[in-house]
Amino acid sequence: MSLAPFACQPTATRGRLFPEGMSSFRSPFQRDRDRIIHSSAFRRLKHKTQVFVEHEGDYYRTRLTHSIEVAQVARTISGVLNLNTDLAEAIALAHDLGHTPFGHTGEDAMERLMAPYGGFDHNAQALRIVTRLERHYAGFDGLNLTWETLEGIAKHNGPVTGPNADKKHDGPLPYALAEVNAAWDLELDTHASAEAQVAAIADDVAYSHHDLHDGLRSGLFSEDDLMELPVAGPAFEEVDRLHPGLDRMRRRHEALRRVFGRMVEDVIHVAENRLAAAQPQSVDDIRHMGTTIIRFSKPLYQELKAVRSFLFHRMYRAPSVMEVRAKVTQVVDELFPLFLSQPGLLPPEWQSDVAAARDETALARVVADYVAGMTDRFAIQEHARLMGCAPVVGLGA
Incomplete structure (x- = not known):
């Protein structure tokens, strides 16, 4: 199937900072994905916290399993939209490479400790890893990824500078991001490609789904608690109607897979409508739209806010x-x-x-x-x- 005109075409990549010949059997974005998977930083994610510290249980998500789930969602959504699935997968797999030990707790500590020295941000640190700290290749430090993958890592959550930047991050750029951008302009004031936006929404889908799973397994809340929530409550009700008397673990899985499915279907439906209305003809049209093209619908976004508030109080801030x-x-x-x-x-x-x-x-x-x-x-x-x-x-x- 041919790619949409607004997808990132592998033949039109802006290339790599250190020029390399084309592979005879892999596209540039496939090579990026493979280099990320084979990196030391990617392997370390298997022993890094998602919510629960790594040793607390064999079934809880780690940064590695989370990244794999994000990549799966990103491939699904980008495939339906005729985007470049390899690029979306590469960005998804790399998006958490810069995380510290102990998840956001470690990052909060590192941000505070590094404040006098140029700051710390896990997205910027991921760029530092893939451009400098991985040291396995003879001709360069880092992984020498394509411009498009670096752009996606840097700004999959939106522009970093300019009028459309997230105001929560006002102030100077983290030094790791500033260094990479000085070497190769990532156009930080624009939105990223649709593939990078897909990776970002896939992150939201994955953690919103699996944190409910992990919270139930930990005993921090119960299925009865989730019955009171939007999105989750109707999913449990549907399972109970279709499969009365189902055992607890199957009931839980059936309900949460419906939560997962609703999020993915919503993103695809919204994206198809927005793309049909905007009629972008190139990836640069996507970058300069001034808003994201890949997002949840407003009703589902509001429902997910309630779910995330519940998770914040009952899970992330549980005693x-x-x-x-x-x-x-x-x-x-x-x-x-x-x-x-x-x-x-x-x-x-x-x-x-x-x-x-x-x-x-x-x-x-x-x-x-x-x-x-x-x-x-x-x-x-x-x-x-x-x-x-x-x-x-x-x-x-």
Whole structure:
């Protein structure tokens, strides 16, 4: 099936910062996807928190399983819309590469610690990883991804600068994003491609669905609680009508797959209507529309706000979760200044970066790269070893 005129055409890519010959059997965006999957940072996601710290249970989502689910949703939506599924998948797989250990808790700590040194943002850190920190290729640092994939990582959530930028992020650009943009203009004041917008909405779909699953499994709330919510309540009612007496786990799965399906169908329906009305003829038409083309309908968006508010209070800020958050914040809060004051504690392979750091800001960025790259388990173990204390969170057998 041919791609839509507003899709990113692999033959029209703006290329790579370090020119490479074309593959004889893979498109440029397929190569990006494959390089991301084979990266060290991608493998580390299997031991990084989504909501629950990695060791707390085998069935909870990690950043890796979350990223795979996002990629699956992105491929589905982009395929229906005749977009470039390979590019959408690559951006989806890369979107969380820059996350710290302990999920948003670790990121909050890192943002605070790095405030004097140019800030920290996980999207910007993902760019730093794929342009600098992955060091496996002979001809360049990073993965040498295409411009379109880098653009998608940088601004899949919308413009970063200019009048359409998210005002929650006013202020100077995080240094990691500024460095990449200085080397190769990512046009941060425009929206990203439709494929990147699909990756962003796929992230929303995936976590809205799987956080309900994980919250139920954890016992932080019950199916009866979800019966009171929009989207989820009608899904359970439909399952009860069609399959009366279904056992608890099957009932749960059947209901939540309907929640998942409704979100995906809504996004596709809205996108088809908006694309039909706007009639974009190129990917640049998408970038300069001044608004997102891929989004939820207003009614579903309002219903999902209620679901997310419920998750915020009953899951993300549950007392048991907050207790663990406080403990793992201590890990980041103590490791960062320790390495900053004693950079010789960093592993030997990091010492060349330490030697190249000309001032405290440059050194802090090296330390941030190291700490942000840690997995949950490794950060807890290193904190215990270096501080001479028991692990702040039990790691089990």
